[in-house]
Amino acid sequence: SAVISQKPSRDICQRGTSLTIQCQVDSQVTMMFWYRQQPGQSLTLIATANQGSEATYESGFVIDKFPISRPNLTFSTLTVSNMSPEDSSIYLCSAPGQGFSEGTQYFGPGTRLTVL
Amino acid sequence: DAKTTQPTSMDCAEGRAANLPCNHSTISGNEYVYWYRQIHSQGPQYIIHGLKNNETNEMASLIITEDRKSSTLILPHATLRDTAVYYCIVRSKNYGGSQGNLIFGKGTKLSVKP
Numbered sequence: 001s002a003v004i005s006q007k008p009s010r011d012i013c014q015r016g017t018s019l020t021i022q023c024q025v026d027s028q029v030t031m032m033f034w035y036r037q038q039p040g041q042s043l044t045l046i047a048t049a050n051q052g053s054e055a056t057y058e059s060g061f062v063i064d065k066f067p068i069s070r071p072n073l074t075f076s077t078l079t080v081s082n083m084s085p086e087d088s089s090i091y092l093c094s095a096p097g098q099g100f101s102e103g104t105q106y107f108g109p110g111t112r113l114t115v116l
Numbered sequence: 117d118a119k120t121t122q123p124t125s126m127d128c129a130e131g132r133a134a135n136l137p138c139n140h141s142t143i144s145g146n147e148y149v150y151w152y153r154q155i156h157s158q159g160p161q162y163i164i165h166g167l168k169n170n171e172t173n174e175m176a177s178l179i180i181t182e183d184r185k186s187s188t189l190i191l192p193h194a195t196l197r198d199t200a201v202y203y204c205i206v207r208s209k210n211y212g213g214s215q216g217n218l219i220f221g222k223g224t225k226l227s228v229k230p
Contacts, residue, residue, distance in 0.1 A: 043220040092159050
């Protein structure tokens, strides 16, 4: 299984500012995923980040609001830009399993964001 | 929309088996059934998956009906630490296009009580 870490684990931010969340995987993966979990809700996929190409965003999410970087096969960042209180959520990154674990996904612990 | 239907919540006594049902009547031939759980304030955790045969690992057993339209996740001896939201998800193993994305429904909130 993949071990995934995220930084920061939580943050409280002011309206109008931006926050960059980092995600580190302990193995090389082609794809990484970013999810949002709003309070009391299930997970929603924001985008898929492939190394060496632009991220693919799901309906309702745009690059200007959630720019993503994927500089190598073990790391990705998600920026939440020009934040508003509606962006208060848990943001999770995920990576697919390899080999025997093919088809599964492993998740980081999440970043709990509160926007005031 | 999620392609699965699960009860909103269930209770289970500690030490007893927890049987969590899932309906996936529109599952296609190349789609697997995956189960994840999310303990409060943690990221989702993979539990088990299967195609058509029953599967067992150290965490749980997965029983899939012969027509593959429903399945049951079994936690044989539930503990208080198994209290979590359990998600049943169907998807193909391939990550191409939209087929590969995990689509999370609302899941079943399992409460294990002493």
